[in-house]
Amino acid sequence: MSLQLRSSGQTTPWIALDAERHRQDGVWHAEVAAPGEGEVLEYRWRIDPESEEERDPRDEAAARGLLDPYAPLVLGGESWGVESHRVGQPKVRWSGWCRDTFDWQGVEKPRVAPGERVIYELNVRGYTAHFSSSVDRPGTYRGLIEQIPYWRELGVTTVELLPVAEFDELEIARRDPSSGAILRNLWGYSPLSFFAPKAGFAASSEPGAAGDELKELIRECHRVGVEVVLDVVFNHTAEKELEPADPVYSWVALDRGGYYLFDEDGQRRDVTGCGNTFASGSGRGSEMILAALRHWRREYRVDGFRFDLAAALTRDASGEPMADPSLIRSIASDAELEGCLLIAEAWDAAGLYRLGEFPQWGRWQEWNGRFRDDVRRFVSGEPGLTRTLALRLLGSPDLYPAHGSDLPPGTDPSPASPSINYLAAHDGFPLADVVSYSSKHNEANGENNRDGDGYSPSWNGGIEGPTDDPLILEHRERQVEMMLVVLLLSRGTPMLLAGDEFGRTQGGNNNSYCQDNPVGWVDWRSLARHAERRQLVEQLIDLRRSLPELGWPESVPEDPVFSVPEIVWHGVDPLAPDWGPDSQFLAVEWRVADRSQGPKAVYVAFNASAERRAVETPGPAVIESPWLRILPRRVEISADRVELGPWETLLLVDSAQ
DSSP, rough: EEEEEEEEEEEEOOEEEOHHHHEEETTEEOOOOOTTTTTTTEEEEOOOSSSSGGGOOTTTHTTTTTTOOOOSEEEOSSSSOGGGGGSSSSSOEEEEEEEOOOTOOOTOOOOGGGOOOOEEEEOHHHHHGGGOOOOSTTSSSSHTTTTTTHHHTOOOOOOSSSSSBBBBTTOOOOOOOOTTOOOOOOOOOOBSSSSSGGGGSSSSSSSSSSHHHHHOOOOOOHHOOEEEEEEEESEEEOOSSSSTTTTOHHHHHHHHHBBOEEEEETOOSSSSSSOOOOOOSSSHHHHHHHHHHHHHHHOOOOOOOEETTTGGGGBTTOOOOOOOOOOHHHHHHHHHGGEEEEEEEEBOOTTTOOOOOSTTTTTTEEEEHHHHHHHHHHHOOOOSSSHHHHHHHHOOOOTTTTTTTOTTTOOOOOSSSSSESSSSSSSSSOHHHHHTTOEEEGGGTTSTOOOOOOOOOOOOSSSSSOOOOHHHHHHHHHHHHHHHHHHHSSSSSEEEEGGGGGGGGTTTOOGGGGGGGTTTSTTTTHHTTHHHHHHHHHHHHHHHHOOOGSSOOOOOOOOOTTTTTTEEOOOSSSTOOSTTTTTTTTEEEEESOOOSSSSEEEEEEEOSSSEEEEEEEEEEEGGGGTTTEESSSSOOOSSSSEEEEEOEEEEEEEOOO
């Protein structure tokens, strides 16, 4: 093993290490002088085979230098998207370390009540890269700081950042087949480090600046009570090994068999769809994952983690699913991670689907993909889903009947529902496209439209994509309104995709991971065009905060649809819900007892059909003062029956004090 150092522009020759002096318990080490304040020590490793017979094809790449997989910084990618990085071999990266002098200014971590949490998912670069964001530092951590007042005004409590661990945005060899434009990895689900922040997201190109700028973003979020959750990718790495020329950064060369999964025949196992699977079930792999989580928690003070393809982390060292995965249990019980949000994407790309069955131990929550699909299907007009919609509104007790039943002795369960309710996320259509496209249109990704989820409930209303037809546009707007009402008035924790509150579109692309352009960016000009929708989201979040009954119930009744005391179900006639196979209408009334302030009741009716419905509310007084009508906005309501148009939602709030 050899070591090379670089500091203040000076690079040492390779320093050969002696196994007797520099290796202990299988770990190579060397003691070097620490850099001064404001300086970065850069270093890299090289594996020196003892003979030509031991040389592996990967050694050619490894000879150029390997990253320390535990390094807190990775240098060499400070300028986002510079094409010179692609010339010849992949750009050599350096591991880095510097003194931590960041001033947290006494800002404490926020305390967000689980029942008030609203998550807002965004991509660091894509959120402000478009010129319409009007920030001083577009596409950077500091660009996000300028958006914090907007988040507070909207009412979100928690921002969930797509991966910020170092990756190579120029790893994609394809180009847009129509324009010839280079495709860049915008999302970052291809880590070359589990510990280092993405340097290309920093406004400064100085080595090591990304660490301080990310901390600055988190500090300023915490200053106003906003949590920061990181989307972490531990199921695979950027070392795909699909082609001999694929880059080698560290794990493959250091211990290929210790860090990746292989089957009984020695063939690489891929349950992620990305070329490899990290051996999270091995001692070495799980140890590194826990160390990375503690690092982000301790050094960056993050408030939680969303685990990409978390079901892959429940597989053992041979790749088989475990009933009691030790890594998941260890994360839940780790003292340094106490209080962290732990959110699982409870499936992987090889068919392991653990939604509702992901081990929770009172800590883990799940992205509820059933909520997304079922609500979309109901709003599209698919009949016979009223009971299913009721279950989703109640926090999916059919999926989570015994939250906390797997707790170890002496552990208190989290008061929050395991269900993270969402209708759109980075992976798939934004809401505007859910109601505008019946098929995906990913041709610009250069994969002949084969990529992206082939099953994703969506509909176009009769015309695929943009249209000037006023009736179709009206129906699309009503369908989006209906979905937003369901999302923000359902039990559990709601998650919004950034831009859905004002009609962001991807033009039918449901896999925009490589679209570092207006397709993948947030176009803020839509905010003015959809001001009413954005106002509705703000109203719904305020309403949600005033209704404690939308939190997770203390107990789940045997038949939750019919026996929740504070909830009454209606059909087009009061107290007559239609649970039949042809039903496309459901109304629900929340009755709040003994409230000294805030709303006394909320009534919502969903007409998910192309037919008009004459709806009798629960008594004539429901549409008179002091009831406040939020939806529909421009329809006159008589004292007897309410005429609901196609895909229209009636939302009434009793604001009497």
